[in-house]
Amino acid sequence: MKKVCSLYFSPCGNVEKVVRAMAEAASARLGVPAEHLDATLPEARRREYAFGPEQLVFVGAPVYAGRVPNKIAPFFREAVRGGGAAAVAVVCFGNRSFDNALAELFDILTAGGFAVPAAAAVPTEHSFTNALAPGRPTAAELAAASAFAVRAAERCAGAGPFPSLEPGRVPGDGSAPYYTPLGADGRPAMFLKAVPAVDRDRCLRCGTCAAVCPMGSVDRADPAKMNGVCIKCHACVQKCPAGARSFTDPAFLSHRAMLIDHYQRPAQAAYIE
C-alpha cells in the first residue's frame, strides 16, 4: 500500500469531515501519505480520477432522496476508475434514512474496478435544518468512524488484490426508486423547481454563493439569478456570510416540517465490514 486517498462530493461539508477523518486515520495506521480529492465543484468533476492496486480510497457522497445524488452519480460512474484499488464506500445521511444509497455507491465502485472491503453509512446534520441530527457527527462518532477506517486499512495492508464485501452484505437496492419527499399532510411534496430566495437588502454581493454552488448555477453578477439546475444542496444558504439566502417554496418548507416532526430519534451508523 503506497497511498490513502479521500474522494468526495460534499456541498455542506459533512461528508468531507467524515471521509477525511477516515483517510487520515487509515494513512496514520499504514504509515503512508494521505491525499484529499474534493470533487464538489464543477471544475473538479471535469477530470478523471484513476487509482491503482497500491491505493486505498475512501469515497464519500451524501444521501439525497435515499440515493446517491442523481446529478452526481454519473461522475462517480464515469470519471472514477478503480484499476484494482480498494475503496471504502461512505454515505452520510441527515437522520431520516440512507435507504438505497450505500448499495448504489457499492455497485458504482464495484463496476468501476474497485474492490470494496468495507462500507459505512454515517448520520450527520441535515443540510435542510439543524433540527435534524444537530451537531453530528460528534467527536465520539468521528472517533468511531476513524476506528472503522483503521480496521479497513488493516485488512488492506499490502498490495491488491484486496478483499471485497459480498454484494448481499450492503443493505438496500442500488437501483430502487428514489424516496418521494412528503409534506406535512403526508402527501408528496413537489419542490423540484424550487431555488433559494435572496434578500437583496442583506446580500453583500461577495460572490460566495456563486463560488460554492456545486452545479455552477448561481449567476456571478446577479446572485438572485440561477443559470442552471438547483439540487437543493444548501451550500449557498449555509455559506452565505450575511444569511441572505433561504428556501421559501411552500412545498419544500412543508417537507422540512414533516422531517422535523417525524425524524427526531437519533439514527444509528451502519458499519459493514
Ligand SMILES: Cc1cc2nc3c(=O)[nH]c(=O)nc-3n(C[C@H](O)[C@H](O)[C@H](O)COP(=O)(O)O)c2cc1C
Ligand atoms: C437534496 C437533499 C436530499 C436529502 N435526502 C436525504 C435523505 O433521503 N435521507 C436522509 O437521511 N438525509 C437526506 N439529506 C441530508 C444529507 O444527506 C445530509 O445532511 C448530509 O450530511 C449532507 O452532506 P454534506 O454536508 O456533505 O453536503 C438530504 C439532503 C439534501 C440537500
